[in-house]
Amino acid sequence: MSTAPSARTRLSRKPARGAHDRETIDAILDEALVAHLGLAIDGLPYVVPTLHARVGDTLYFHGSAGSRTLRALASGAPACITVTLIDGLVLARSAVHHSVNYRSVIVFGQASPVDTPDERQAALQAFMDRLLPGRWDEVRAPTNKELLVTSVLSIPLTETSAKVRSGPPLDDEDDYSLNVWAGIVPLALHASPPIPDTRLQKGIQPSPVVEGLLSRHA
Template sequence: MATAPSQRARVRRAPARADYERATIDAILDEALVAHLGFVIDGQPYVIPTLHARIGDDVYLHGAASSRMVTMLGAGIPACLTVTLVDGLVLARSAFHHSMNYRSAVVLGHARYVEGPQERAAALEAFTDRLIPGRWEEVRPPTRQELKGTRVLAMSLTEASAKVRTGDPVDDADDYALDVWAGTVPLTVEPGVPVPDARLRDGIAPSAAVTDWAAGAARLQTKRNA
């Protein structure tokens, strides 16, 4: 769908599964809880799992101000951020054609330090509400010391692509006659019952933000599995 924003962002393997629409890319980034950030420092490649949050045309990251990763990314080294959502195992009649149904997004480019106080505050709020929407308003905000020890980075979504696989296994024509079960096994991430902190004072129940999010996530998975 649409066209690749650049040659290096173009999906080459199974290009029919590519999707360059921003709506698709945004939806995948917004649903995924964990991103993997790839970069090279001193000739050595690294891939680091990290929390992310998207606001408009940027995806935000954060880390300790003293982190080498944060320092090098802020200096402008090339970076690649990826997220993957696995929706199911695809079981074919042959070993060769086993696969997964998935939605993935790749963002290429350079990170920049977020210096403006308003943008920085919005990003920090987005990180918290990315986990549980509305949580930022329920908790203590960062102290000046905590803010001093944290750097926020942003990557533009200018060079981004998505890749999606859905549906049944695709077997060789002769294999459809085999007496082997084939199909898909859905995989989901579902919220469980909130477990209180061992040091939580008596009489404090989960907030509406927590319970509403858990119920909404459960409904979404039920709808997706239907």
């Protein structure tokens, strides 16, 4: 499946780095831990970090029902959600061709509140499943009261695009003969061993879910 580029998602700069296929877009959305959610209030821009989860063709994000940002979005303000993964530093032979390898996705659209508690619980489970598969079944489920004070919004993945920079530096032809090391230093988010809560009951060990998280970010 692919989304056709709109006037906003068509890349005006370096179109070769752009992608509109959903496989590329979904993989980036699913790997990124945090999204940056942008909106305009009275013409002024706001960008706030937020957690997100994709379920099929829908992107969910959530927060406190009292959040100024979420209230503005729930009342129909257009949104722009961007996620960015850093894959490495690109060291070229000249200053200006240094770069960063990254994968990013931008999603434009209008958010809708997720109204029923059942849908809201399903969305919250999706947040947890993608970060910590299996964790939902280990922990206390949300109460109705907890579901009431959580605001969940959804946005359809219709107007979206990806931008990817990968591979080696691209130097000017004349510079390849310079006596300068050039290449990539890969970067990725890695997990360290879990730190138990100081109030953890004696004898409780990290579950396979927690250990699985470590191997996924090894």
